[in-house]
Amino acid sequence: xxxxxxxxxxxxxxxxxxxxxxxxxxxxxxxxxxxxxxxxxxxxxxxxxxxxxxxxxxxxxxxxxxxxxxxxxxxxxxxxxxxxxxxxxxxxxxxxxxxxxxxxxxxxxxxxxxxxxxxxxxxxxxxxxxxxxxxxxxxxxxxxxxxxxxxxxxxxxxxxxxxxxxxxxxxxxxxxxxxxxxxxxxxxxxxxxxxxxxxxxxxxxxxxxxxxxxxxxxxxxxxxxxxxxxxxxxxxxxxxxxxxxxxxxxxxxxxxxxxxxxxxxxxxxxxxxxxxxxxxxxxxxxxxxxxxxxxxxxxxxxxxxxxxxxxxxxxxxxxxxxxxxxxxxxxxxxxxxxxxxxxxxxxxxxxxxxxxxxxxxxxxxxx
Numbered sequence: 001x002x003x004x005x006x007x008x009x010x011x012x013x014x015x016x017x018x019x020x021x022x023x024x025x026x027x028x029x030x031x032x033x034x035x036x037x038x039x040x041x042x043x044x045x046x047x048x049x050x051x052x053x054x055x056x057x058x059x060x061x062x063x064x065x066x067x068x069x070x071x072x073x074x075x076x077x078x079x080x081x082x083x084x085x086x087x088x089x090x091x092x093x094x095x096x097x098x099x100x101x102x103x104x105x106x107x108x109x110x111x112x113x114x115x116x117x118x119x120x121x122x123x124x125x126x127x128x129x130x131x132x133x134x135x136x137x138x139x140x141x142x143x144x145x146x147x148x149x150x151x152x153x154x155x156x157x158x159x160x161x162x163x164x165x166x167x168x169x170x171x172x173x174x175x176x177x178x179x180x181x182x183x184x185x186x187x188x189x190x191x192x193x194x195x196x197x198x199x200x201x202x203x204x205x206x207x208x209x210x211x212x213x214x215x216x217x218x219x220x221x222x223x224x225x226x227x228x229x230x231x232x233x234x235x236x237x238x239x240x241x242x243x244x245x246x247x248x249x250x251x252x253x254x255x256x257x258x259x260x261x262x263x264x265x266x267x268x269x270x271x272x273x274x275x276x277x278x279x280x281x282x283x284x285x286x287x288x289x290x291x292x293x294x295x296x297x298x299x300x301x302x303x304x305x306x307x308x309x310x311x312x313x314x315x316x317x318x319x320x321x322x323x324x325x326x327x328x329x330x331x332x333x334x335x336x337x338x339x340x341x342x343x344x345x346x347x348x349x350x351x352x353x354x355x356x357x358x359x360x361x362x363x364x365x366x367x
Contacts, residue, residue: 006235006236006239006345007029007345007346007349008349008352008353009029009349009352009353009356010027010028010029010030010141010144010345010348010349010352011027011028011029011349012025012026012027012028012134012137012345013025013026013028014130014133014134014137015133016085016087016125016130016133017119017121017124017125017127017129017130018087018119018121018123018124018125018127018129018130019087019119019121019124020087021086021087022084022085022086022087023084023085023087023129023130023132023133024065024082024083024084024085024133024136025082025083025133025134025136025137026080026081026082026083027070027080027081027082027083027137027140028080028081029349029352030070030076030078030081030140030141030144031076031078031144031148031352032075032076032077032078033075033076033078033147034075034076034140034143034144034147035074035075035143035147036067036071036074036075036076036139036140036143037067037071037074038064038065038066038067040139040143041065041067041083041136041139041140041143042063042064042065042139043139044135044136044138044139044142044337044340044341045063045064045065045085045132045135045136045139046063047135047336047337048063048131048132048135048334048337048338049062049063062088063085063132064085064086065083065084065085065136065139066083066084066085066086067081067082067083068082068083068084069081069082070082076140076143076144081140083133083136083137083140085132085133085136087129098120098321098323099120100313100314100315101311101312101313101314101319101321102311102312102313102314102321103303103304103309103311103321103323104303104309104310104311104321105300105301105303105309106123106126106303106304107123107126108120108123111124111125111126112314126241127241128241128242128328128331128334130241131240131241131334131335131338131341134240134338134341134342134345135337135338135341137341137345138340138341138342138344138345139341141341141344141345141347141348142154142344144348145344145347145348145351148348148351149216149217149218149347149351151215151216152214152215152216152217152347153214153215153216154212154213154214154215154340154343154344154347155173155176155212155213155215155340156182156210156211156212156213156336156337156339156340156343157176157182157183157184157210157211157336158181158182158183158208158209158210158211158332158333158336159209159210159211159296160208160209161181161192161195161196161206161207161208161209161330161332162195162199162206162207162208162330163195164188164191164192164195166183166184166185166188167185167188170184170185170187170188171184171185172184172185172186180193180333181193181333182333182336196329196330199329199330200329202307203305203306203307204301204305204307204329205301205302205303205304205305205327205328205329205330205331206301206329206330207298207299207300207301207330207332208298208299208330208331208332208333208335209296209297209298209299209332210296210297210299210332210335210336210339211294211295211296212294212295212296212336212339212340212343213292213293213294213295214282214292214293214295214343214347215292217282217288217290217291217292217293217347218288218290218351219287219288219289219290220287220288220354220358220363221287221288221347221350221351221353221354222283222285222286222287222288222350222354223286223287223353223357224285224286224287225286227286227353228283228285228286228287229283229286229287229288229293229346229350230248230281230283230286231286232346232349232350233246233248233293233295233342233343233346234246234248234295236342236343236345236346237295237297237339237342237343238297239342240297240299240335240338240339240342241331242299242300242302242331242335243297243298243299243300243335244298244299244300245297245298246295246296246297246298247281247295247296247297248280248281248283248293248294248295248296249278249279249280249281249282249283249294250262250279250280250281251281251296254279257279261279262279263279264276264277264278264279264280265277268366268367272290272366272367273290273366275289275291278291278292278294281293281294281295282294288350293343293347295339295343297335297339299331299332299335301330302327302328302329302330302331303323304323304327305322305323305327306322306323307322308320308321308322309321309322
């Protein structure tokens with residue numbers, strides 16, 4: 001059974017490996033007549049592209065996306081859209097020493113136990129390079145959302161990197177895309193740079209926390225019980241490489257709140273219902289409220305480090321592993337555009353599901 005696809009009506013299948021000739025995505029279910037071209041998709045891939053700063057892997061990939069099918073004269077045709085990104089800077093020899101060894105913290109050992117074989121070059125299918133295909137598919141979703149849900153905006157940023165955490169009192173949306181860390185606070189950037197450089201010099205890595213906010217989401221997306229919007233958002237975020245935890249709204253912090261503190265009070269405004277707060281993260285009962293959707297996920301430290309770690313070989317003998325190659329000291333930095341892409345895919349999917357079941361807009365009227 002193949003499990004390389006996600007989505008219901010807007011369905012994405014990714015393919016390819018880290019050191020293969022190419023990787024990409026097949027996007028099925030995109031409505032016809034959506035304006036999209038390679039230039040539009042490329043802007044999102046450029047946000048994830050490696051080698052753009054000293055704080056990420058120095059693998060040099062253009063990540064140039066090609067549209068092979070499903071688009072004619074700049075418009076989607078309603079048929080499957082095939083997207084391809086060529087790999088041009090592989091260094092497979094960096095992984096020769098670990099072909100018979102399991103790297104601690106990696107999927108090497110689980111792939112071997114499940115399939116009896118694996119591609120050791122950069123982790124093969126388990127590599128975070130696979131996420132480039134997701135970002136390309138997310139670009140298609142953004143193009144469709146731009147036409148179908150005007151005003152919907154999806155933006156991500158980092159809220160934590162190891163010991164570093166943002167000061168929300170200093171939050172500045174305009175600063176997010178001005179620095180290498182996607183941090184919404186200009187004054188914090190020098191501290192984050194110094195901290196990560198120390199981590200790198202220690203031949204180590206560090207984890208991170210990423211937050212993605214979707215504004216302008218119409219109410220009514222999602223369905224009860226098994227079709228919840230937050231269920232699919234959580235699954236999409238959890239499927240991203242190295243993600244070990246996901247929250248919606250208050251998330252785990254809700255366990256420390258009382259009912260009076262957590263319940264978002266409702267008032268009638270001039271344009272409809274309004275809420276006093278957003279502890280729910282824009283979703284109640286699995287259905288969007290019309291408020292901002294707030295998704296947060298934690299990314300573990302990159303397991304590819306130059307500090308020796310104990311492990312075993314395929315024959316069971318003990319060994320020490322030092323992972324060579326070019327790796328991110330904090331994979332959370334390039335996870336920001338990946339998180340945005342996954343949210344875009346899920347929101348478009350649920351918009352299409354909602355439209356198919358009840359038509360355009362919410363059915364219920366208030367006031």
